[in-house]
Amino acid sequence: MVxxxxxxxxxxxxxxxxxxxETNVHKFRIVYWxxxxxxxxxxxxxxFYIPELRVANPSPLLSIGHGSVGVGDKCAPSREDAEGxxxxxxxxxxxxxxxxxxxxxPDYPGLGTPGPTAWDYSVDEGHSLLDxxxxxxxxxxxxxxxxxxxxx
Numbered sequence: 745m746v747x748x749x750x751x752x753x754x755x756x757x758x759x760x761x762x763x764x765x766e767t768n769v770h771k772f773r774i775v776y777w778x779x780x781x782x783x784x785x786x787x788x789x790x791x792f793y794i795p796e797l798r799v800a801n802p803s804p805l806l807s808i809g810h811g812s813v814g815v816g817d818k819c820a821p822s823r824e825d826a827e828g829x830x831x832x833x834x835x836x837x838x839x840x841x842x843x844x845x846x847x848x849x850p851d852y853p854g855l856g857t858p859g860p861t862a863w864d865y866s867v868d869e870g871h872s873l874l875d876x877x878x879x880x881x882x883x884x885x886x887x888x889x890x891x892x893x894x895x896x
Contacts, residue, residue, distance in 0.1 A: 746771050746793075751838040760835075765842035767797035773822040776879035778871045780853055780862070787857050790850040790876050791822040792883065793837065799844040802890040805880055806840055806847040807873045809896060812864060813855070820856025821849055840896075846889065850876040 748765035755763035772792045780786040810833035813819045821833045833849065841847050850872040854861030862868045877893045 745769065746838075746841075748842065751834075751842045754834050754838055763838060763842055765838070767795045767842065767844055769796065769841045770794045772883075774848075774879060774883065775857065776875060778850075778853060778868075778875035780868055780871070786853045786859060788851060788853045788872055788875075789820060789822050789856045790848055790872075790879075791837070792880055793841040793847045793849075795841055795844045795846065797844050798846060800890065802887055803846040804890050804892040804894065805877055806845050807877045807880075807893060807895045808837055808840065808847055808849045809869060809873050810836060810849060815855070815861050817856050820851040822851050823856055836896075846880075848876045848880045 746769045748768055751765040751769070752763050755761070770793070772794070773789060774792050775787060775789045777785050778788050810821055813821060813833060817823070837847060837849055851857070852861065852872050853859065853868050873895050881889060
């Protein structure tokens, strides 16, 4: 679980507006299949966030794409490794999940899973974002998520 206080502390810098987290959030590391290039299957991972208090029931699903975080497995956002390269993705995710939005953040192929990462390769990132929404829907019971997705 990610408590409200944990999310709020990532917005404590004086140059940032306060987050004001409204709910604790359950975080799950998931692994799912996506594709690389022309239909080659590849295993990837991601973080699935389910807030205790959701904005709606059934909930819309946000698929959130992060920027560059490094190329080593320890940099995968789902691993939350303290030695990972860049933790700015937390600010991106926390501003939504702390206010009740069910969200999924893919790591992208090769980042946190076996195989090479294709740093900044939009085709891989696009497939991963779309397939993450499909994976989230397979992991939840019918009626938990609405039919609406948003990709950020």
